[in-house]
Amino acid sequence: MKRVFLTLTLLFVFVITSNASFGQESVMLKYNFKEGKSFKTTMNLTNEMVQSMMGQEMKATSNVGVVSEYKISKVDAKNNATALVTILDLAATTVAMGKEDVVKKSDFKKENICAEYDQTGKSISGKLIDTTEDFSKVGSFQGFVKLQALPAREVKVGEVWNEKQIDTVNNGPSNPMSLMTTAMETEYTLVGKEMREGKNVYKISYKSSMELAGKGKQMNMDLFLEGTGEVTGFFYFDPTASIVVYSEGNTEMNSTITVSGQQNMSIPMTQKVKVISTTVEL
């Protein structure tokens, strides 16, 4: 049971990582990647998860820190960019049922993931380069290469725009939740221009509602996931570098994992997740 709890914690960490981060007077809000440029992103995620059963509750907290480097290796005629992503440092701590589990890793080989983005930050393709068993333990790689979504057009200060996004991620048979679908509706507002660390940046706030559905198998039991959530947050867009330099998001989610097979159980969960991410041009 404890093992299932921990697996689910890590699974959710990556689900949230991949979905809590979002897309930014008048300003052109789009990524403008240049070949040969590199960026370093530091992401910190805290997650509080409460599983409840018959009115009793069990709490787990986790903290995940990831430092990664993006090297733009190619930009095509459509301005789609290919980035080679290296996970420089990974640290995850989970505390559940009075026990602490710590994973630390800083010696992955270079260039773990190859990802292609359009100017909105949407990932067009993603490929795992590092197929070592060592890296496979990290889990779903999509969570590491997700960028904030930008509308790729001129936006005026005070303007509000909406985005609908449905992502289906096939995590492969080794992941307990092999197929995950996330549907999000997000309302963005360009709040205005601010000075941040000596640079003019634009602040964009957002509010999303999301629905999650997933299917998978573990220990020959069928797993089903169903959930709803709400996300609030903001991020800063640096128009000079054409990147998002800082983002902060809070997510709350209600979800259920249902296990069916050798054992039948439904585990309702509530989650509070905070993600802070900082990016600098190298």
Next chain:
Amino acid sequence: MKRSLLLVIIITLCFSFPEKLFSQRVEKGERRITNELLKEYIDFLASDSLLGRRAPGNELDLAADYIAAQFEKFKLDKINGSYFQTVGFYSQNLDTQNSFLKISGNNTSKEYQLKTDFIPFEMTLNGSVKAEIVFAGYGITAPEYNYDDYNGLDVKGKIVLVLRHEPGENDTTSVFGGKNESKYSFLATKLENAKKHGASGLLLVTDPINHIMLKPQGYPWPSLSKLLPQDNLPIQLDKRDGSEIPVAQVGENIIKQLFGSVDSLKKIQITIDKTLKPNSFPLAGFNCDLSTRLTYKEYSSKNVVGFIKGTDEKTGDELVVIGGHYDHVGYNKEHKAGEDYIYNGADDNASGTAGVMAIAKAFTSMKQKPRRSVLFILFTAEEMGLYGSAYYSNHPLFPLDKTVAMLNLDMIGRNGNDTLNIEGASINPDLTALILKENESVGLKYVPSGEDMFGRSDHYNFFVKGISGVDITSGLHKDYHTVRDNPNTINHTKATRISRLIFRTTWSIANDNKYFKILKNK
């Protein structure tokens, strides 16, 4: 001098003879427990024909009948005329057609949507209530913190609306649990408190200060879901006691009707959190009509029991329990042709079941009957959450205050010839010391464990009732809960040695008047 030497010899013989005789008797009984006997039992219980012995189920019932037939052959006594103790289970689903929430007041009447606006709680009554609504803060009565949301509030026959969580949820200086939450945060605690104060229904709402998501949070009723399987509902042990009341978690729209806005409720919550003084009041003029209807499926299974009455006048009604679970996790309904799909559970726990049966046979083969009574019990539904032993400990066939010890055998046939694990050793020091003393004759190599598994088998339900209980096991292995846990992987010599050890230990407890302390706080 010669005479005194003779006297010493006579006295020595007088004292050593019964001990030697006792030892010979034990060894005679012990010899009844053989590799062949264990193999015979395990091979049947873990055969493909029993399809993995999932509870509840026909194949598991066949296993129960087999064990009972052996008990009869051993001439163990029945209890209340039977070798079975019936254990009832149920699964429940929400009857969406007949569950509703209507709130009227202040010239408005609204009927709310299931799932979007309200979700009945899993511990709700299968029934309905129509009453006035009273707001009772967090619904907490905590005398140790001089805090009572119900102080001076009349909620008898009324529906109480309470906030989830507790004051100062994220405050590390909170008198309650702060970030770690205390028991007062649990919905079960809030429900019990509402019932204790005479409420006839309960509505729970997410506290808006610390949470952005105000949708009703509740039990994932399969009937409210398009995704979750409808035919494979979680099975629960019957814990309904007739004291249930209708309970539902409600969302933002209900807050708006009752308080005018979410901000109004936030202000109330802020005041409570800041002053730690309750702010409870009747929601004057509002009436609620709440119906939470459930559909049930009933199931049953059996614990298998056999008994030897103790012969001693003083201690004959005291009881030693020796047991283990005989169920396992079943089989994969969806599988490819030619693929192994049966979880035979040879080690988990045909081995422990066979051990208990073999020990029962050894006991009944003894001419001398034990001074204390001995109960042999094979539990159903351990794999579902220790349900069989939970049922026994709540519906004991013999008084629990007369039960001196519980020895549980769970997975005793793997990991080499000579290792022995005792789960619960550190909190059952006396019982463990006795097992290790008896082990001097058996010679197994004791491997102290980290106690991580203590709560994961049936001895635990005895321990929580104050009875010294340990699990004797040969430990986990790579085939645990896989289709590879087959009879051909069992080390019968190991299972036999562990069974002999537990026979010796049980025999010793049953013929002595020792009691065993437990360390509950450790």
